[in-house]
Amino acid sequence: MLTKVVPAPYGVHNGGMATKATTPRQRARQQTIRDIKRIARRQLATEGTGALSLRAIARELGIVSSAIYRYVPSRDELLTMLIVDAYDGLGEAVEKAEAKIGRGDHSGRWAAIGRAVRQWAVTHPEEYGLIYGSPVPGYKAPPERTVGPGSRVSLLILRLVTDAHAAGEIRPPGRADAVPAAVAERFPELRAQLATDLSDDLIVRLLLAWTSVFGLVSFELGGQYVGVVDDTAAHFDHQLAVLGRDLGL
Amino acid sequence: MLTKVVPAPYGVHNGGMATKATTPRQRARQQTIRDIKRIARRQLATEGTGALSLRAIARELGIVSSAIYRYVPSRDELLTMLIVDAYDGLGEAVEKAEAKIGRGDHSGRWAAIGRAVRQWAVTHPEEYGLIYGSPVPGYKAPPERTVGPGSRVSLLILRLVTDAHAAGEIRPPGRADAVPAAVAERFPELRAQLATDLSDDLIVRLLLAWTSVFGLVSFELGGQYVGVVDDTAAHFDHQLAVLGRDLGL
């Protein structure tokens, strides 16, 4: 009699929080899944993005290749877990760095956010590539599991700019641009959802600053600055300051 | 007696220029290589980055899998060819768009360059991902074959800003930043190599504008704007204008 068609309940990813494992079996299971992800991350870092192999992970784990499917449903699913972990890791690092700065020090918060993003990226280049590079297998990024953790950093910047705006400490250089209606179309509902009252121009400048930070990091990691800038950390800091000033901080 | 150890001379890639094939065999050979690259590009677009398969290409070409190696030395080498082609395609598209604008219309040239970059990227997303996304197999980007075609667009921007500077038509908002020595370390030799006389501050702002353009394109292609901006073309145009003004055009 077939009581179980689904082979096994796979561990649910939970953003790095330790799962409250009740039974010893569940605890061992979670540990194995953690090991798998750790080995996978190392493989990603040393062998490159496309070289992630379940068979190799099983080999390193001292387990036959078919047994790995007791813990991970497929290679793509493992990749998705790693992507969500990466989003969480980045978000947590940046939030922690920003939390250390006094709430009123807006440009300090901006610098802390930017630096934390870069720092995390250069420390975990393979994971950064996983989330901000081109996808690996055949496009597999289930949005329902990435939009949440993926927006943590942008929310941080939004709050910072909102705070600065409320404190009257934000003045973009030059006069404010008239933002075309087509661009600002979604801004009203965004303002409602995210509890902010920034002007169209400020939202646009915020988006640009945000985008540029990741452009800087991606270019550095992609080696686009070789021969042009040697001290990329100093370069990033400087550009961050320019961006902050252009943003009005 | 072994007269030939090397199996066959592989077609040399030459940036899209039609090879002056002398013998009919060489002509057929070049045509086959072109077909392989065409099919590979289609596979890349439809199946995703990691799904490029020499066996599948051979199948579609009506050829047994081993015969593909008469034309392409390896999967990685095919990837490199496609990357170089992509750089050339982007460079050519942008140069052509920029050439249509009057030399004195600096902001027009800036807009043309930016729009052409975005246009090419949204038309060839898989090729864009190939050159500005994270690498596919296990990091394979031979610099000696990519730096040349890869710098075509940045050279265009450099010339534009140099022209505008010479015409006295460039005034960044606010006062010029003092650029830290660590950042500007390489700038003197750069100025000599590239025949320009831009100030440190202008070079830094140029780098930022350049980086931001690609950040905008990458974010759009990566779907980072979903739910925030619908009309991404209008958004890009607007941000391009902001960037141009912050650059001083």
Next chain:
DNA sequence: TCGTTATTGAGAGCGGCGCTCTCGATGGAG
């Protein structure tokens, strides 16, 4: 015109991959 020879395609094969299915062992829950 006719051999000579370089080039080509086919076939078989190697190791590795993701993934499935079956089967015995075992250890925790009842």
Next chain:
DNA sequence: CTCCATCGAGAGCGCCGCTCTCAATAACGA
């Protein structure tokens, strides 16, 4: 203490990149 859910092992399927060998052939020089 017993039962059965869970787990690891093994075999196997079709795919992949890549190599090697061998016959057919098409372009070339004599």
